[in-house]
Amino acid sequence: MSCTIKDIAKQANISISAVSLVLNDKPCRISQEKKELIKKIAKENHYTPNINARSLVTKETKTFGLIIPDIENIFFSRLTKSIESYCRESGYTLIIVNSNDEYEQDLYLIDLLLSRGIDGLFITFSTSAYKHEKEMCAKLNKLTVPYILIDRFFSDFNCNKVYFNNKKGAYLATRYLIEQGHKKISCIIHSITSHNLSYRFEGYKEAMDEYGLEVKEEYIIKGDYYIESGYNAGDIIMKNSTTAVFVSNDMMTLGLLKRLKEEGIKVPEDLSIVSYDNTLNDFIIDLQLTSVEQNILNLGKKASELMISLIQNRHSKFADICLEPKLVVNNSVKKIID
Ligand code: RIB
Numbered sequence: 001m002s003c004t005i006k007d008i009a010k011q012a013n014i015s016i017s018a019v020s021l022v023l024n025d026k027p028c029r030i031s032q033e034k035k036e037l038i039k040k041i042a043k044e045n046h047y048t049p050n051i052n053a054r055s056l057v058t059k060e061t062k063t064f065g066l067i068i069p070d071i072e073n074i075f076f077s078r079l080t081k082s083i084e085s086y087c088r089e090s091g092y093t094l095i096i097v098n099s100n101d102e103y104e105q106d107l108y109l110i111d112l113l114l115s116r117g118i119d120g121l122f123i124t125f126s127t128s129a130y131k132h133e134k135e136m137c138a139k140l141n142k143l144t145v146p147y148i149l150i151d152r153f154f155s156d157f158n159c160n161k162v163y164f165n166n167k168k169g170a171y172l173a174t175r176y177l178i179e180q181g182h183k184k185i186s187c188i189i190h191s192i193t194s195h196n197l198s199y200r201f202e203g204y205k206e207a208m209d210e211y212g213l214e215v216k217e218e219y220i221i222k223g224d225y226y227i228e229s230g231y232n233a234g235d236i237i238m239k240n241s242t243t244a245v246f247v248s249n250d251m252m253t254l255g256l257l258k259r260l261k262e263e264g265i266k267v268p269e270d271l272s273i274v275s276y277d278n279t280l281n282d283f284i285i286d287l288q289l290t291s292v293e294q295n296i297l298n299l300g301k302k303a304s305e306l307m308i309s310l311i312q313n314r315h316s317k318f319a320d321i322c323l324e325p326k327l328v329v330n331n332s333v334k335k336i337i338d
Contacts (some may be wrong), residue, residue: 003045011041023049063093064307065113067123069101073225073251074279075296076124079150082300083122090308092119101225103128107139114145120307121147127225130192133157146310150303152196160310162303162321166196169292169325170203173246173274176290176327178211181336182244182272185213188233188256189248191222200248200276216240223248227255234259237271243336244272250279253289268334278328288330299323 005023009016014034021028022038030038041047064087068076084094095113099105103126113121121143129136129152137157140147149161170187177185185208189201201220208215218240223229230252237245237256247253253275260267267273267287278293306319 003042003047005047007045008038008041008047012038014038023047060119061117062091063095063116063118064120064122065109065116065118066094066096067099067106067109067113067121067125068096069099069124069126070225070251071096071098075250075277075294078279078296079124079300082297083304086301086304087307090304092308099126101126101128103132103136106136110139110143114143118145120145120311122150122303122307123147124151125149127152127190127192127197130154130197146307148303148307148310150299155196158318160306160319162299162306162319162323163196164294164299164323164325166199166325167203167206169276169294169327170200170246170248171207172203172325172327173276173290173292174204174207175210176329177244177246177272177274177333178207178213180244180272180333181338182333183213184216184219184240184242184244186219186221186237186240186242186245187248188221188223188230188245188252190225204246204248223252225249225251227251227258230255231259234263238263238265242271244274244333247273247275250275250277250289250291253291254280257284257287268332272333274327274333281330287332289332290330291328293326293328295323295326 005016005019009019018028018030019038022030022035023042066080066083068080070076080096087094095116095118097109099109106125106129125136133154137154140159149159151163153161153163174185187201187204190197193201205215219242221233221236223233230247233252234256247256253273260271265271273289275289275291278291281288302321
């Protein structure tokens with residue numbers, strides 16, 4: 001049976017409230033000798049505070065929830081690590097749940113985390129949530145705890161959100177390919193073309209339009225941010241006449257590289273690639289991808305700082321934090337001289 005505050009009070013022959021004040025280092029009129037006795041008993045009995053019991057008094061569990069769509073995606077596992085370490089340093093525990101990019105799971109997991117008494121919620125909702133905007137926004141509006149949308153949001157839904165400028169990232173990627181002499185450029189984008197999932201496609205188109213380059217229908221390949229869709233896109237790219245491709249996330253790039261390797265197609269000799277997320281170069285050997293970096297550590301830090309300030313009521317209006325992506329140039333793009 002674990003030691004409780006009541007057990008310590010009995011052994012020290014003092015009130016439970018006095019023990020609570022001493023163990024929480026709160027100011028109290030108790031002799032130094034008694035304080036040392038209380039701490040000694042607690043240590044000898046391996047006392048650990050019961051958060052559930054404490055939350056009945058403080059109405060706080062010092063716990064946040066985090067819903068992510070794909071924990072196997074390095075982008076989200078790194079984001080999780082950033083948020084977890086920052087929140088723990090601030091005295092909060094993080095309950096992490098994975099929705100498998102399923103909207104129905106988003107809704108279920110929100111209720112599950114609320115039932116665990118979380119004090120705040122971080123969520124990157126599933127891409128499929130964009131098909132259920134009204135229902136998702138209604139759900140979020142009813143939340144009884146502060147929440148922050150991370151990375152994905154609904155453009156006309158006012159709430160606390162922290163994300164990167166997706167359109168700019170895609171524009172930088174595509175403009176770089178054009179500046180390296182490529183004119184026929186494919187893009188592998190997410191099939192859901194709404195809100196910030198479409199912004200990467202819009203950034204690609206903006207760069208192509210700016211340089212007067214045609215975007216043929218066959219250049220536009222739809223994926224789902226998972227490896228298999230990038231692999232399948234490889235078959236389409238091998239048939240069209242493009243010399244370069246902008247891939248809107250690293251997992252699809254992994255699939256594409258696998259397909260190209262199977263056919264002996266070399267990067268960048270035969271096909272140039274710019275990817276998105278910049279999370280693969282620590283793991284792939286014979287190539288270093290040029291990629292759009294979203295500083296994941298900073299994304300997690302900004303979201304965590306915002307949550308802590310929301311909890312401490314230091315915020316009156318919604319925060320809309322848009323971070324800048326960066327193009328990291330490596331060796332996956334060949335320069336074409338006309
Ligand atoms: O790789 C997963 C993608 O989904 C990332 O680019 C991130 O922006 C998320 O939206």
